[in-house]
Amino acid sequence: MNLLEDAWIPVRRASGRVERIAPWQLTDRIHEDPIAMIAAPRPDFNGVLLEFLVGVLQTEAAPEDTRGWVAWQRDPPQPQELRRRLERAEPWFELDGEGPKFMQSFEPFQGKEKPIGELLVDDPPSETLKKNTDHFIKRGRIEGLCPGCTAAALYAANAYSPAGGRAHRTSLRGGGPVTSLVVTDPATDRQRATLWHLCWLNVLPRKLFEEAVRGNPARTEPEATYPWLAPTRTSEHGEATTPDDMSPYHVFWGMPRRIRLNQQRRDHGTCDLCSRQGLLFTGFILRHGGMNYAGAWRHPLTPYHFSEAGEPSALHMPRGGLGYRNWAWLVTGEADRRGRREPSVVAVAAVRGRHRVRGRARLFAFGYDVDNAKVRGWYEYLAPVYHLEGEHQSRLRELVSSMIVAASEVAGNLRSALKSAWNADGSPEFAVATFWQKTEPAFLELLDRLVPVLGDDERETNRLHQWHSVLSGASEDLFETWAEAEDVGAVDPGRIARAHLALRRWNRKRTISDALRLSEKREPAKGGTV
Numbered sequence: 001m002n003l004l005e006d007a008w009i010p011v012r013r014a015s016g017r018v019e020r021i022a023p024w025q026l027t028d029r030i031h032e033d034p035i036a037m038i039a040a041p042r043p044d045f046n047g048v049l050l051e052f053l054v055g056v057l058q059t060e061a062a063p064e065d066t067r068g069w070v071a072w073q074r075d076p077p078q079p080q081e082l083r084r085r086l087e088r089a090e091p092w093f094e095l096d097g098e099g100p101k102f103m104q105s106f107e108p109f110q111g112k113e114k115p116i117g118e119l120l121v122d123d124p125p126s127e128t129l130k131k132n133t134d135h136f137i138k139r140g141r142i143e144g145l146c147p148g149c150t151a152a153a154l155y156a157a158n159a160y161s162p163a164g165g166r167a168h169r170t171s172l173r174g175g176g177p178v179t180s181l182v183v184t185d186p187a188t189d190r191q192r193a194t195l196w197h198l199c200w201l202n203v204l205p206r207k208l209f210e211e212a213v214r215g216n217p218a219r220t221e222p223e224a225t226y227p228w229l230a231p232t233r234t235s236e237h238g239e240a241t242t243p244d245d246m247s248p249y250h251v252f253w254g255m256p257r258r259i260r261l262n263q264q265r266r267d268h269g270t271c272d273l274c275s276r277q278g279l280l281f282t283g284f285i286l287r288h289g290g291m292n293y294a295g296a297w298r299h300p301l302t303p304y305h306f307s308e309a310g311e312p313s314a315l316h317m318p319r320g321g322l323g324y325r326n327w328a329w330l331v332t333g334e335a336d337r338r339g340r341r342e343p344s345v346v347a348v349a350a351v352r353g354r355h356r357v358r359g360r361a362r363l364f365a366f367g368y369d370v371d372n373a374k375v376r377g378w379y380e381y382l383a384p385v386y387h388l389e390g391e392h393q394s395r396l397r398e399l400v401s402s403m404i405v406a407a408s409e410v411a412g413n414l415r416s417a418l419k420s421a422w423n424a425d426g427s428p429e430f431a432v433a434t435f436w437q438k439t440e441p442a443f444l445e446l447l448d449r450l451v452p453v454l455g456d457d458e459r460e461t462n463r464l465h466q467w468h469s470v471l472s473g474a475s476e477d478l479f480e481t482w483a484e485a486e487d488v489g490a491v492d493p494g495r496i497a498r499a500h501l502a503l504r505r506w507n508r509k510r511t512i513s514d515a516l517r518l519s520e521k522r523e524p525a526k527g528g529t530v
Contacts, residue, residue, distance in 0.1 A: 215248025
């Protein structure tokens with residue numbers, strides 16, 4: 001199967017019809033019944049295939065400048081035109097057969113065959129099976145995969161690979177990186193709420209891409225982008241691959257895992273993921289010593305933290321997923337004494353370039369929550385994005401940072417109050433997690449109401465007072481819910497009352513007022529205009 005020529009990507013059209021397309025068919029019937037979204041059998045495959053499509057367009061079809069980008073944004077290319085753009089790379093995207101094979105080691109090697117299910121990132125590791133501790137993700141669920149699901153699993157295994165034991169390398173962004181894509185908000189621009197526009201919003205003109213993404217532009221040979229076209233840059237003795245060694249476009253096609261699908265052992269049957277009937281892959285061989293990425297790599301779809309020395313590290317999916325506490329990092333960026341946090345390159349382009357989005361856009365962030373070699377879950381998060389002029393963008397960044405700092409303070413107060421009420425040593429993190437979830441809708445609503453009044457000190461102050469009230473109310477409600485949840489016989493009403501009073505005092509202390517910059521501002525009268 002050829003991944004650029006053949007129809008293998010499951011999609012859903014605006015009419016609800018589900019079918020399979022090739023990448024060059026993204027704009028098929030875009031004015032009559034456009035393709036709305038990926039329709040993979042797993043949510044992680046939806047994200048993986050979105051990244052694959054953006055990578056294909058960025059590598060093979062990106063325009064030289066902004067003018068060319070705008071032209072295709074306004075008037076999408078016909079499928080045959082897009083196919084002509086991708087023709088050059090078709091020989092390099094064969095999944096099976098003779099010659100180089102997509103994301104598989106160029107040279108053959110010997111090894112014990114693994115069942116195809118272990119190609120999936122979330123399949124229980126071999127050590128888990130040996131210890132018989134596969135309690136939640138069971139062994140033997142996947143025995144055969146169709147070519148399409150196999151290709152998606154191959155891409156995920158390399159783009160998101162967690163630690164895998166001795167010399168089984170993590171991805172170019174480390175284990176469990178966050179990917180963030182700019183997406184059109186259908187409420188403000190329904191005409192562009194298509195899969196084509198989603199992908200194109202996250203493609204950059206070549207000049208901008210090569211300036212923003214680390215890599216060696218002089219490395220123009222195909223194998224410097226697609227490493228499966230040449231012998232593997234192995235790391236069996238610790239050898240590293242740095243941005244100077246590869247093309248900038250290699251960031252989409254890293255190969256930390258040395259994998260070869262077993263081409264001989266293929267069965268005919270039903271795919272255990274998508275239920276498609278046909279030839280199935282049932283096994284693969286894995287060898288240690290794949291590409292070992294080191295140095296200042298920067299992926300255009302991932303937010304990064306930069307140390308004081310300028311060293312980048314990708315944002316990894318936090319335990320429990322993303323929330324509004326991560327909004328500034330995902331959308332506007334922020335800085336503190338430990339360095340600066342910057343959104344993905346495509347998010348920055350969307351915020352700064354009015355031609356990219358009409359009205360409000362959203363940021364779709366997703367990834368695996370990884371603990372060493374174990375995958376704990378797959379999380380997704382939608383964050384609003386606002387296109388603002390420079391001064392207002394900076395002001396929004398300041399205010400949101402203040403709101404999140406205040407929320408962190410109040411969450412800490414809730415934690416301390418519950419520990420005091422229970423007279424316990426343990427930390428009630430479940431209550432703190434509930435606090436963040438409970439205040440998320442209010443944060444997003446207040447954000448929508450804050451943006452139109454940026455620059456108006458009085459109205460900004462009103463919004464911040466409202467946020468302070470939301471935080472205090474939520475923490476007190478949760479305290480009352482949980483404080484007496486312990487064994488009734490062990491409850492001390494006096495201790496609970498004292499902890500409750502302390503919580504109310506803490507929530508009104510100077511630290512939180514300073515965080516919200518309210519210490520020297522008069523609180524508005526009740527019933528005033530907001």
